[in-house]
Amino acid sequence: MKATLALENGVWYDGESGGATGETGGEVVFNTSMTGYQEVLTDPSYAGQIVTMTAPEIGNYGVAPDDQESRAPQVSGFIVRDESPIASNWRADGTLREYLVRNNIVAISDIDTRALTRLLRSAGVMRGVIAAGDHDPRELVEKARALAPMEGSDLVLDVTCDAAFDWTPAPGAAEEFTPAPQRRAQRPLRVAAYDFGMKWNILRRFTAYGCDVRVFPATAPASDLLATNPDGIFLSNGPGDPAALSYAIGNARHLVESDVPVFGICLGHQILSLAMGGRTYKLKFGHRGANHPVKELQSGKVEITSQNHGFAVDPESLPRDVRVTHVNLYDGTVEGLRHDRKPVFCVQYHPEASPGPHDADYLFRRFLDEMERRA
Numbered sequence: 049m050k051a052t053l054a055l056e057n058g059v060w061y062d063g064e065s066g067g068a069t070g071e072t073g074g075e076v077v078f079n080t081s082m083t084g085y086q087e088v089l090t091d092p093s094y095a096g097q098i099v100t101m102t103a104p105e106i107g108n109y110g111v112a113p114d115d116q117e118s119r120a121p122q123v124s125g126f127i128v129r130d131e132s133p134i135a136s137n138w139r140a141d142g143t144l145r146e147y148l149v150r151n152n153i154v155a156i157s158d159i160d161t162r163a164l165t166r167l168l169r170s171a172g173v174m175r176g177v178i179a180a181g182d183h184d185p186r187e188l189v190e191k192a193r194a195l196a197p198m199e200g201s202d203l204v205l206d207v208t209c210d211a212a213f214d215w216t217p218a219p220g221a222a223e224e225f226t227p228a229p230q231r232r233a234q235r236p237l238r239v240a241a242y243d244f245g246m247k248w249n250i251l252r253r254f255t256a257y258g259c260d261v262r263v264f265p266a267t268a269p270a271s272d273l274l275a276t277n278p279d280g281i282f283l284s285n286g287p288g289d290p291a292a293l294s295y296a297i298g299n300a301r302h303l304v305e306s307d308v309p310v311f312g313i314c315l316g317h318q319i320l321s322l323a324m325g326g327r328t329y330k331l332k333f334g335h336r337g338a339n340h341p342v343k344e345l346q347s348g349k350v351e352i353t354s355q356n357h358g359f360a361v362d363p364e365s366l367p368r369d370v371r372v373t374h375v376n377l378y379d380g381t382v383e384g385l386r387h388d389r390k391p392v393f394c395v396q397y398h399p400e401a402s403p404g405p406h407d408a409d410y411l412f413r414r415f416l417d418e419m420e421r422r423a
Contacts, residue, residue, distance in 0.1 A: 049180055051156040053098075053127065053164075054188030056175045056195075061164065065180040066131045067148030067155030073195045074098045074124030076176035077358065078165045080337030083109075084403020085144070089126065089153070090117040092207040092245030093314060093356050095287040096198065098125035098176055099336075102165050107144030110135020114218075117247040117402060121148070122207065122287075125178045126155035127164070154178050172332040173198075173358065198358060199330055203288035204296070204315075207245040208266040215241075215251045215261040226256070227406045230413040233258030237280065237419050240273035242266060244286030244296065244315050249402035254282075257412050267295055270302035279419040280309040283316025285398065290318035290328050290359055297322045304392050309418035311411075312394035314357055320394045321385060327365035331381070334358035335397075338404035341377040342397060344384070350377065353397040354404025360396070361385070391418050 051065040055076060078100040079088055085106050088099060106128040126148060135143045148155050156178050168174070175195040177188045226249075239254055239261045246263070254261050259280075264273055266286070273281055281303050283296075290297075300323035303310050312320045318328050335355040342353045361382040363372055374384030374395060386393040399408035 051180045052183055052185050053156050054177050054185050054192055056192040058189055060185040061159040063156045063159035066157035068152045069180045070154050071179040072125040072154040073177040075173055075198050077173050078102055078168055081403055086111050086115040087117050087403045089121040089123055092118050092122045093285050093287050094123045095203045095207050099123050100127040100161055105130045107132035109137035110140030110143050111147040112139040121151045121153050128157045129161040131157040169333050199289050200292050201288045202292040204244045204266045204286050209243045212264045215263055217255050229256045233416055236260050238278045239280050239282055240276050240278040241282040244284045246284035249400040253400045253412050270299040283312035285314035304390055309391040311415045317394035317396050321361040324370050325367040327362045328359045329362055331358055331360050342374050342383045343377055344374050351407035352405045353408055354401045355397045
């Protein structure tokens with residue numbers, strides 16, 4: 049079946065339908081990972097976005113139950129160059145196309161993703177619509193222009209959990225493919241975690257390090273988390289514009305002042321930055337992939353990281369007692385922060401990987417150190 053991708057700047061691409069029938073819209077972005085497409089599809093940080101995979105062939109190893117990062121795909125749509133019709137993998141329980149159709153994800157294949165990526169890099173990410181079937185592309189362009197922009201959008205409320213719960217990992221969930229923790233907690237540590245759209249592998253890593261995690265909805269008052277007497281508090285990744293999350297920023301201010309160790313990743317990093325007095329801004333095309341070099345300023349070491357974000361923290365806006373700890377070697381943007389007087393630190397990238405390298409897994413050990421130091 050024919051499919052069309054139309055962008056708000058008036059450009060459109062004709063290809064083949066690679067998933068469910070119908071029509072979808074969102075912010076069109078690109079991810080440079082060679083593998084990990086199922087983890088990308090199920091990452092809640094991609095809510096409201098149509099993801100383009102820059103690797104030329106996607107789907108060759110199918111999909112597997114243990115590779116989910118949430119209960120179901122979270123993307124608004126999916127774009128690939130070549131879609132593999134077979135799944136060559138002993139772990140797979142189906143093909144990529146079957147998975148997309150089953151989960152009602154509209155996708156397009158057989159378009160020039162290299163040309164699309166160059167366009168998004170040059171002009172910036174933009175709104176787009178994918179439609180399966182015969183459609184007037186000019187009408188689709190107008191639909192793309194009518195979509196809400198990412199700036200000012202609170203997408204967290206669509207992906208956070210409904211009620212607090214204790215995380216229980218699935219037995220034997222792909223442990224053979226994950227690195228051993230650098231160490232385990234000296235005693236079970238209690239972590240209270242805000243779910244802004246949390247990836248499951250973050251929770252798996254906490255379990256591997258010996259932590260018991262209670263997960264709270266994004267709108268839960270900070271007092272609810274503090275009432276559990278946690279050893280540490282975690283702020284997760286998630287979608288949308290961090291500046292639109294006034295409730296989360298207000299709660300984070302209370303947490304910073306609580307003197308309980310606090311760790312944030314991705315959106316959690318941005319929320320903490322805003323709570324500590326900084327500002328955020330939208331990047332031209334964002335950082336999405338599994339090969340982004342980040343430098344830790346204190347040691348000078350470079351780690352290759354997994355990233356997925358469209359906003360960044362303005363270093364000039366930070367107060368004097370908040371220092372930059374990590375920077376992106378592609379464009380110099382802020383990748384990590386630490387408060388000099390409070391046990392608070394955060395990173396823009398994803399130390400839990402999934403997909404991606406494990407260079408930054410030490411940050412979970414660092415959080416353990418902070419919690420045990422104040423136990």
